[in-house]
Structures are given as structure tokens and as C-alpha cells.
Amino acid sequence: MSNIFIKRTIALIATLLAITFLTFVVSYLSPGDPAEIKLSKTGMPPSPEVIEETRKAMGLDRPLPVQYFSWLKGILKGDMGVSHRTGQNVSAVLGKAFPKTLTIALSTVLLTTLIAIPIALLCVRYTDSLFDRVIQSTTYMFVSMPSFIVGLVLLYVLAVRLHWFSVTPGQGLKGYVMPVSVLVLSMSSWYIRQMRTIFSNQWSMDYVAGLIAKGISKRRVLHRHVLKNSLVPIITLLGNSFATLMVGATIVENIFSVPGIGHVAIEAVLNRDYPVIQGFVLWTAIIYILINFLIDRTYSVIDPRIRLRKGETL
């Protein structure tokens, strides 16, 4: 057990190092001089001497590895550098955006799960019924529509026509209702379809006939045994969706002006704000690695075949 844990941790650190280095190099090689960009913000074209001085002050004149390691050293201390554009600490910028993105991601994944699982179960229980067919075609429609269209329609209906919400970001939790609804609408449509497929695959397995032959009701077989046996693929999908949302639902955050991670990332890219971009990429890497690690762990908790086989190879 400890052996595998050490191996995994080393692999984890190596992946993180590789990712940080790559992002640093890509940012370094991309056109546009951060010093010049910073100075142009004042409105006056800076003289070459001033640019040179600023470059020195920002440490941009040092060789690439030196810059990388000083950046990495800062990271380890929790210092991700300072935004070229606003002069704010990068960790502070991301830290401020984080709770908003977390709220959106958590509530979206939670609501999607709560909506999609019961509907998908009903679809399988009553396969080819009217209910099933209506759900199939409705979800098909929402899946084929880009989320920003759903967002704009919702914005028009709820804010412009019905005045339930304001077009500008609402205060407190109210501000999240619309962006989360848009995400939940398109995500749960996709999830109902995916889960229906997963459940109906399980439903045709031999163990289902075995359980029914024992006198267990079809309802219980579906809600208990089929659901449990479907958890591995479902958690994989949900985990990945959660990771994607934690990195920022860029389009939806921008439509509804939620200053989350996705919003920060777009701003940073448009302004070539390298420290923020690097901070964002690092954040992305950490989120994906962490979530995949957790997904992996849950596999062995759920499925004894995975758990015990792992035990054998040790």
C-alpha cells in the first residue's frame, strides 16, 4: 500500500513540475513584451530606456531557467507573482475568484446529479414509453444547443421579459441562479442520456435476471443494484465535469458577469498577463490531477474487483 502511495506521489509531483515548466516556457516564448504592455497602460509610448529598466525590475532580463526557478520557488511559498496588469497578487486574484467558481461547480454538479439520476432510472424502468421518448427528444434538443444560446434565451425570458432577475449580476446567491440554471439545463440533458445508456446496459446484465429470480422487485433491483453497479462510470463522468467547471465555466461566467476563474483566465489571456495565465494553468493542473486521484480512489472503494486485484499485484 505505502509502496503504491509513494510511487503515485512521485508521479504526481513529476507531472506537476512538467506542467509548470511547459506553461512557463510557452508564456516566455509567446510574442509581446510584458514590460512594454505594463508601461503602455499609462497611455504614453514608453522610451526604450524605461522599458529596459522595467524589464530589469520585473526580472525579465534573466535567463529562462533562472526565471523559472525563481517563479517556482515563489509558488512553493504560495507566491504566484504579481499581475502585470493590476499589480495584484496572483494568488489573491485566483483566491477571490475561487469561491464563486466553487459555488457554481458544486451546485451545478449536485443539481445535475439530483435531476439526471431519477429521470434516467425512470427512462430505463419504462423503456420506450411515452415518458422515455419525450425525455429522449427533449434532451437531444438541449444537448445539440450550445450552452450560451440556452443562456441568452434564459436571460431574455427571466430577466428582460419576466423581470425575475436583473441582467446585471445579482447580489449574493441570487446572482448564481441563472448561470447555474443554464449549466444544469445543458449538463443534465447530456447526463440523462449518458446515464440512461449506462443503466440500460446494466439492466440487460445476467445478474439482474438472477436478482429478479430471487423475488426482489424490479424497482429495488434498479434503484439499488443497478445504480450501485453503475457508480464507477457515473463518478468518472461527474468528476470530470466537476473538474471542467472548477477551471471555470468561461462562457457562462462571461454572459452572466460572474467574476469566477473562467472570467479571470479570459481577462489574463486578452491582456497577456503572464503571471495570471501561469497561475491559472497551474490551478487547472492541480484540479485535474487531484480530482482524477480522488476518482481513482473511489473506484477501489466501490468495486471490490478493482480493490482486490490491486491488492494482488502489490
Place this chain on the structure above:
Amino acid sequence: MLKIHNLEVCYDKHITVQNVNLSVQAGEIVGIVGESGSGKSTLVRSVVDILPKGGCVTNGCIHFCGKELTTLKDKQMNAVRGKDIAMIFQHPQLTMEPLMTIDQAFYECIHVHRKCERREAREIGKSLMTDLGLEKPDRILNSYPFELSGGMAQRVAVALALVNGPKLVLADEPTSALDVTVQRKMIDLLLRVRDKTGCALLLVSHNFGVIAKMADRVGVMYRGKLVEWGLKEEVLYRPQHGYTDRLIRAIPKIQW
């Protein structure tokens, strides 16, 4: 006890079983032989209504202990399944829920039919498995289906089937997935179960040897019809149908 009259089963309008009449008396072993695709599996599955998707009984009656099974509602049928009529399948590991330990399976099987504590279920499972000659029942109870060997899993499946004291056990190719030495043990086990519990057995196999060894009464299925039906000796020595004759002559000569 079980009386099947004029049964017809269809899969999406395609007739798979047609005009089948047979009966099983209490404590009797009835064996149905036939090649794969002859409809014998469909026949036994239709008794407890666990046909695969698209399959349904389109005609005839299945009479069991004063009940007409084809007209029972799902809920009433659930009370019969696993209680009065139990079933053993060809692939025990595939027909057990993969994420349940044997312990949990015993509990689930008993619990759906009557109130029962987990510890009580475990004790019942343990004594049943000991009766069936399974060693280290505690270890088996803590295992998952995939951890058991084929022969062991099939014996566990028999124990699980017997847990509610069924009057009739349906066995769909119970020996076919096992290797020959284990097959022999399985046959002996099922015979012993019948003698001990007095339950009737409706056994389906493509293996005439297995049927000849076990059954009191034999039916031969061919293309969805029961072409031969009678006491074992009659069918074996005086077959009425040409197909039965060919089937009997196709039995490899093995000394049991």
C-alpha cells in the same frame, strides 16, 4: 404441482416455444433436453417470467400450486420467485450481483420474503453451505462472486436457491459451465438436495447424459416444440420421435 398447458412464447413476434404441455409432480425431477436454440431455456425462464427483453408468454397457462402464474401481477409474482420457485443458472458468477458478498446475498434473498436479521441470515447460509459440503463457509460468506471458482460458485448458487425452502427448483444448464469432474459432483449434489428437501426439480440441459442420470421424467425439445415426453425409461429405450433417437445415439459413451 407445476402444470404447463399449451404454452407459447414469442420474442418480438417470433415464436420460440410452441404448444408445450408438461407437468412436474412434487419431489420429481423432470429433465428437458434439446440443442441450443431449441427453446428449452426460454421454457424454464417463462415459468418465473424472467425472459430477456422482448420475450413474453403469448398463449397457454402455467399452473403452480393453485395459482395461474401467467396472470399474476408483478408483486404477487415476486412473492413466488425465490420463495416457492427458485432458480439456478448456467453461469453462477454472472448471475450473482458482482458488488455483493455472499453474506449479503444470503441476507437479500431471505430478507425480501420475510423479516430476518443479518446474523440469522449468515447462520442460515453457513449451515446450508456446510450441508452442501462446502468447506470454510465463513471464508465464502466474506467473498465476492468473482473470488469463487466455477464449481464453488455453483454450489453457493444452489445454497442460495434453497434458502427459502422452495417447492420447485428450476435449473437452467446447471452443469454446462463446469468441467467434467465438477459436473459429476454437481449432479450428485442436486440429487441429494432432492432426496433431503423433497423439492421438485425442473432441469434443462443439452447434455443427455446429465438428464439420463438425474431425471425421472424426460422431455425432448426440438425447434420450440416438445417432441417427446414421458418416463425416462420410455424415452430412452422407446423413443417416439426420430430426433430423440438421433439425440440418444449422439451421446458419447462414457462410463459413469
